[in-house]
Amino acid sequence: MLNLVLFGPPGAGKGTQSEYLIKKYNLVHLSTGDLLRSQIAAGTELGLRAKQLMDQGILVPDEVVIGMIESKLHENQTPATQSDASLTGGFIFDGFPRTVPQAVALDQLLGTHNTKITIMIALVVDSEELTRRLLLRGQTSGRPDDQNEELIRRRVKEYNDKTAPVADYYSQQGKFAAIDGIGEIDTIFKEICHQIDEAVER
Ligand code: ADP
Numbered sequence: 695m696l697n698l699v700l701f702g703p704p705g706a707g708k709g710t711q712s713e714y715l716i717k718k719y720n721l722v723h724l725s726t727g728d729l730l731r732s733q734i735a736a737g738t739e740l741g742l743r744a745k746q747l748m749d750q751g752i753l754v755p756d757e758v759v760i761g762m763i764e765s766k767l768h769e770n771q772t773p774a775t776q777s778d779a780s781l782t783g784g785f786i787f788d789g790f791p792r793t794v795p796q797a798v799a800l801d802q803l804l805g806t807h808n809t810k811i812t813i814m815i816a817l818v819v820d821s822e823e824l825t826r827r828l829l830l831r832g833q834t835s836g837r838p839d840d841q842n843e844e845l846i847r848r849r850v851k852e853y854n855d856k857t858a859p860v861a862d863y864y865s866q867q868g869k870f871a872a873i874d875g876i877g878e879i880d881t882i883f884k885e886i887c888h889q890i891d892e893a894v895e896r
Pocket of ligand 1 (some may be wrong): 726729
C-alpha cells in the first residue's frame with residue numbers, strides 16, 4: 695500500500711499532479727480543501743464556519759480537518775466498500791497535513807488501520823510564481839480565495855508559518871523528498887514517480 699502526502703504551498707501544482715498520480719498508482723484522493731468546499735456547497739454548519747476562515751486565507755481548526763480525514767479513512771474501510779478498497783493502492787493526501795498536530799494525528803489514524811505514510815513529496819515554487827499562477831487560476835476557477843492578491847499572500851504566509859514545519863516532521867522520519875515545481879508538468883510528474891518508486895523499494 696502506498697500512502698503519499700503531496701506537499702507544497704497553494705498553487706504549487708498539487709491538484710494537477712494528484713490527478714496523474716491517482717491514475718498511475720490507483721490511489722484514493724483525499725483533499726481537505728475539496729472536502730471543505732463540498733461542505734460549503736452543501737450549506738452545512740461546518741461549511742459555513744470553515745468558509746469564514748477560508749475566505750480570509752486562514753487555516754481551519756485542526757480538529758475539523760482531522761475529523762473529516764478520519765471519517766474518510768473509515769469509509770474506505772467499511773465492509774460495504776471493502777471490495778473497492780481492496781482494489782485501491784492506497785491514499786494520496788493533498789492539502790493535509792497542514793500543521794504538525796495534523797501530521798501527528800494522521801500517523802495515529804493510519805496506525806489504527808495498520809498502515810503508514812510512505813513518503814511526503816514537496817513541490818517547491820517561489821512566491822512570485824505562486825501569486826502569478828493563483829491569480830491566473832482565479833480567472834476561471836471561481837474560487838474567491840484565488841482572486842485577490844492580498845489574500846493569496848496571506849495564504850502563502852500561513853503556509854510558511856504553520857505548514858512549512860510539517861516538512862521537518864517527515865524529514866526526521868526519513869520520509870521527505872523535495873522536487874522543483876517549476877517546469878514541464880510531465881517532467882515534474884516523472885520526477886515524483888521516481889521518488890515514489892524509490893521509497894516503495896526501501
Ligand atoms: P490551496 O492549496 O490552493 O490553498 P486548498 O484547496 O488546499 O487550496 O485549501 C483552501 C483553504 O482551505 C485553505 O486556505 C484553508 O483555509 C482550508 N484548508 C484546507 N486544508 C486544510 C487543512 N488541512 N488544515 C486547515 N485548513 C485547511
